[in-house]
Amino acid sequence: MYHAENLVFxxxxxxxxxxxxxxxxxxxxxRAVVVDPQRDVSTYVADAEAAGLRIEWVLETHVHAxxxxxxxxxxxxxxxxxxxxxxxxxxxxxxxxxxxxxILLGEVELEILHTPGHTPESVCxxxxxxxxxxxxxxxxxGDTLFIGDVGRPDLLTSKGWxxxxxxxxxxxxxxxxxxxxxxxTRVFPAHGAGSACGKNLSTETSSTIGxxxxxxxxxxxxxxxxxxxxxxxxxSAAPAYFAYASIRNRQQRATLDEQQPVPVLSFDSFRATxxxxxxxxxxxxxxxxxxxxxxGAVNVGLAGRFAEMTGEVVNAADPIxxxxxxxxxxxxxxxLARIGFDRVVGCLDGGVAAVPRTKLARxxxxxxxxxxxxxxxxxxxxxxxxxxxxxxxxxxxxIPIPLPELIDRHGELSPDRPVLVYxxxxxxxxxxxxxxxxxxxxxxxxxxxxFSAWEQAGLPGAAVDQRKPLRPxxxxxxxx
Numbered sequence: 001m002y003h004a005e006n007l008v009f010x011x012x013x014x015x016x017x018x019x020x021x022x023x024x025x026x027x028x029x030x031r032a033v034v035v036d037p038q039r040d041v042s043t044y045v046a047d048a049e050a051a052g053l054r055i056e057w058v059l060e061t062h063v064h065a066x067x068x069x070x071x072x073x074x075x076x077x078x079x080x081x082x083x084x085x086x087x088x089x090x091x092x093x094x095x096x097x098x099x100x101x102x103i104l105l106g107e108v109e110l111e112i113l114h115t116p117g118h119t120p121e122s123v124c125x126x127x128x129x130x131x132x133x134x135x136x137x138x139x140x141x142g143d144t145l146f147i148g149d150v151g152r153p154d155l156l157t158s159k160g161w162x163x164x165x166x167x168x169x170x171x172x173x174x175x176x177x178x179x180x181x182x183x184x185t186r187v188f189p190a191h192g193a194g195s196a197c198g199k200n201l202s203t204e205t206s207s208t209i210g211x212x213x214x215x216x217x218x219x220x221x222x223x224x225x226x227x228x229x230x231x232x233x234x235x236s237a238a239p240a241y242f243a244y245a246s247i248r249n250r251q252q253r254a255t256l257d258e259q260q261p262v263p264v265l266s267f268d269s270f271r272a273t274x275x276x277x278x279x280x281x282x283x284x285x286x287x288x289x290x291x292x293x294x295x296g297a298v299n300v301g302l303a304g305r306f307a308e309m310t311g312e313v314v315n316a317a318d319p320i321x322x323x324x325x326x327x328x329x330x331x332x333x334x335x336l337a338r339i340g341f342d343r344v345v346g347c348l349d350g351g352v353a354a355v356p357r358t359k360l361a362r363x364x365x366x367x368x369x370x371x372x373x374x375x376x377x378x379x380x381x382x383x384x385x386x387x388x389x390x391x392x393x394x395x396x397x398x399i400p401i402p403l404p405e406l407i408d409r410h411g412e413l414s415p416d417r418p419v420l421v422y423x424x425x426x427x428x429x430x431x432x433x434x435x436x437x438x439x440x441x442x443x444x445x446x447x448x449x450x451f452s453a454w455e456q457a458g459l460p461g462a463a464v465d466q467r468k469p470l471r472p473x474x475x476x477x478x479x480x
Contacts (some may be wrong), residue, residue: 001047001051001096001382002022002191004129004137005107005129005130006026006027006028006106006107006108006129007024007025007026007027007108007127007129007137007138007333008023008024008025008026008028008032008051008053008407009023009024009025009108009127009138009207010022010047010121011188011206011364012038012043012044013192014038014192014338016304016305016306016307016308017038017066017067017195017307017338017339018052018191018192018193018194018195018201018223019036019038019066019067019190019191019195019295019417019420020036020188020191020192020205021035021036021037021038021044021190022034022035022036022140023044023047023048023053023055024105024108024110024127024140024187025048025051025053025105025108026105026106026107026108026258027051027052027053027106027386028106028107029105029106029107030052030053030054030106030454031054031056031078031105031106032048032053032054032055032056032057033049033055033056033057033058033059033103033105033110034055034058034059034074034080035058035059035060035061035125035140035142036059036060036061036064036069036072036142036190037058037069037070037071037073038067038069038070038338039067039069039070039073039256039334039337039338040070040073040258040334040337040338041042041070041073041074042297044070044074045077045078045316046279047292051366054078055074055078056070056078056080056081056096056442057080057082057083057103058070058074058075058080058081058082058083059083059084059097060082060083060084060088060123061085061122061123061124061125061140061141061143061144061190062084062085062088062118062119062121062122062123062142062143063084063088063089063090063119063121063246063249063250064143064190064199064245064249065145065155065197065245066195066196066239066245066308066339067077067245067251067307067338067339068192068245068248068249068337068338068339068340069249070256072092072160072176072252072253072255072338073255073256075213076255076376077259078267081094081095082094083095083096083097083103083112083328084097084121084123084233085112085114085121085123085223086095086099086114086121087116087120087121088121089121089250090208090249090250090251091250091251091252092251093440095121098112098114099112099113099114100112100113101272102131102293104131107129107130108127108128108129108130109127109128109130109131109132110125110126110127110135110471111125111126111128112124112125112126112138113125113177113178114173114177115142115144115155115170115173115174115177115178116156116166116169116170116171116173117141117144117150117151117152117166117167117169117170117171117172117174117280118143118144118150118152118166119143119155119156119166119171119195120156120166120169122142122143122144122151122173123142124140124141124142124144124177124178125139125140125142125143126138126139126181127139127140133252134314135184135185136181136182136185137185137186138185138186138187138188138206139178139181139185139186139187139188139209139435140188140189140190140191140308141187141188141190142189142190143177143189143190143191143197143198144173144174144178145174145178145187145189145212145216146189146191146192146195146197146198146201146202146210146276147150147187147189147192147201147202147204147205147206147207147216148200148201148202148204148212148215148216148217149176149198149199149201149202149216149217149218150170150198150216150218150231151170151197152197152198152199152231152235152238153166153167153169153170153196153231153232154166154232154235154238155238155242155246156246162173164228164232164233167227167228167231167232168224168228170227170231171224171227171228172224174219178209179209179213179219181209182209183208183209183210183213184208184209184210185208185209185274186206186207186356187206187207187208187209187211187212188205188206189205189206189473192204192205194305196236196238196239196242196404196412197310199234199235199236201389203470210396216322217230218230218231223284223433227382229319230285231394234386234387234390236385236386236402236404237385237404237405238386238387238404238460239308239311239312239404240311240313240404241308241311241316241339241340241341243314244311244316244340245339245340248340249340253261254342256334256342258330258334258336258337259330260330260331260457261330262322262330262332262344262346262366263345263346263347264329264346264347264349265321265346265347265348265349266349266354266355267348267349267350267354267355268445269275269346270348270349270354271345272344272443273319273321273346274294274296274347276319276322277319278318278319278320278321278345279298279314279315279318279319279320279321279438280294280296280297280298280321280323281298281300281310281314281320281321281323281332282297282298282299282300282306282316282322282323282324282352282434283300283301283306283322283323283325283328283332283476284299284302284306284323284324284325284352284418285301285303285463286299286301286365286426286427287365287446289301289363289395289410289430290362290363290364290365290430290433292352292355292357292360292361293323293352293360293361293362293363293434294323294348294352294355294359294360294361295359295360295361295436296361296438297323297361297438298310298313298314298431298434298438299430299431299434299436300313300331300431301427302324302325302328302331302335302409303428304335304427306332306335306431307335307336307338307339308339308347309403309427309428309431310336310339310341311339311341312403312404312407312431313403313406313407313431313432313435314341314392314404315407316340316341316343317343319344319345320341320343320344320345321341321344321345321346321347321348322344322346322347322348323347323348323351324351326351326353329347329479332344332347336477339376339474340343355440361385361437362461363433363434363437363444363445364445364446365426365430365445365446365447365448366420366445366447366448367445367448367449367453368447368448368449368454368457368458368459369455369459370455371420371422371445371447371454372454372459373395374418374420374445375395375396375420377418378417378418378419378420379413379414379417379418379420380399380419380420380421380422381398381399381400381401381413381419381421381422381432382394382395382396382398382400382401382418382422382423382428382451383401383402383403383406383422383423383428383432384400384402384403384423384424384428384451385402386402388424392451392455392461393462393463394451394461394462394463395422395451395454395459395461395462396460396461397463398462399413399424401414403428403431406432406435406436407435409419409447410435410439410441413436413441414443414479415439415440415441415442416442417443417447418443418444419433419436419441419443419444420444420445420446420447421433421436421444421445421446421447422446422447422450422451422454423447423450423451424450424451424452425450425451425452426446426447426448426449426450426453427448427450429446429447429450432446433445433446466474
């Protein structure tokens with residue numbers, strides 16, 4: 001937690017979703033706000049109480065698509081008002097904040113900057129240690145400006161918004177609002193590397209306006225048309241759950257009780273629930289899963305980007321039963337709740353040990369050379385994103401189907417022929433392989449260690465024509 005005079009400031013970075021949220025308070029008054037909260041909000045409440053602060057506002061920089069925000073949970077827990085930019089379209093009571101609106105917490109002042117582009121209602125929150133300071137402490141940029149990138153403008157095309165029109169609005173927001181701030185102004189975005197809300201995000205979680213002016217490709221000197229081409233090109237497939245989470249974030253919905261136990265199911269109850277249509281989600285490590293699992297289970301390891309990856313291969317409307325290690329069911333349920341997947345109906349009592357050995361399914365994970373031998377007779381599927389493939393090349397003959405597209409595109413593959421799946425390191429390939437098996441594919445194996453293991457084994461890769469730097473013409477024009 002950062003303290004400067006009366007300012008209390010803390011960034012929370014949720015690595016499994018690459019999501020950053022913020023607590024901002026004034027020690028002299030004890031008043032505080034939380035910006036872009038995750039759905040399980042107990043940490044904010046506890047930290048504010050420990051610092052002697054009352055959370056009076058929940059501010060959202062926009063209607064998020066990549067996670068279900070905790071504005072309703074935090075308002076319920078603290079009585080805080082919920083604030084959005086005045087263009088927000090939501091179904092619950094909010095305070096509509098105009099461009100230039102100011103919130104005084106005491107000496108600490110917040111100013112709302114309307115910055116449409118990533119979404120029409122996007123705002124940034126300027127933080128001043130004292131009202132009227134010429135150099136702000138920082139700016140919370142939401143998905144308008146990331147470290148090394150800007151928010152993608154194409155997530156609302158299904159809602160009638162043109163990606164190019166939003167990109168033009170974003171160009172003006174960046175240059176007319178954020179780039180007019182002093183270079184010393186700290187930049188605190190809502191996401192970091194790994195988020196699908198952009199394509200070039202840094203592993204750094206904060207920066208300054210000056211650093212971004214010099215090093216962010218999207219802030220290089222360019223015309224509006226050049227900017228539109230730069231930010232709309234090369235975006236990866238958005239995870240399938242994004243549209244669902246965006247809708248849920250606009251709705252009045254049930255709040256999460258993050259302490260509530262997950263119902264425990266006997267094996268007979270578990271089987272009956274599966275027979276009624278529930279998805280079996282096995283949260284163990286891929287190697288453990290391969291050694292023995294309930295037939296038809298989808299494997300998404302809890303140790304990775306669990307909620308996001310589940311959202312790419314499981315429908316939010318489907319009931320889910322968990323098979324997981326002891327003591328992890330609540331964590332798994334809460335992480336799924338972070339993207340709005342609230343239909344966890346139970347977990348198998350005793351985990352996979354409750355499944356009779358004669359009923360366990362086992363699957364193959366192949367080393368690179370064994371994978372290469374089988375590739376001649378199989379359908380080889382690369383489930384990495386397009387930017388990853390562009391950077392490294394592919395296994396010769398592979399069919400690129402990014403994981404977020406697998407549910408819609410698995411019909412391009414024949415379930416009667418063997419399938420070999422690979423990703424970068426072996427996590428997503430286990431997800432993809434188990435998903436295909438759950439869809440009726442009989443012979444599916446994946447590459448242990450992924451494309452990295454393939455390269456380390458010295459096996460050949462096919463070059464990809466588009467393997468080149470992002471907009472090299474703009475790279476050359478970037479300020480030194």
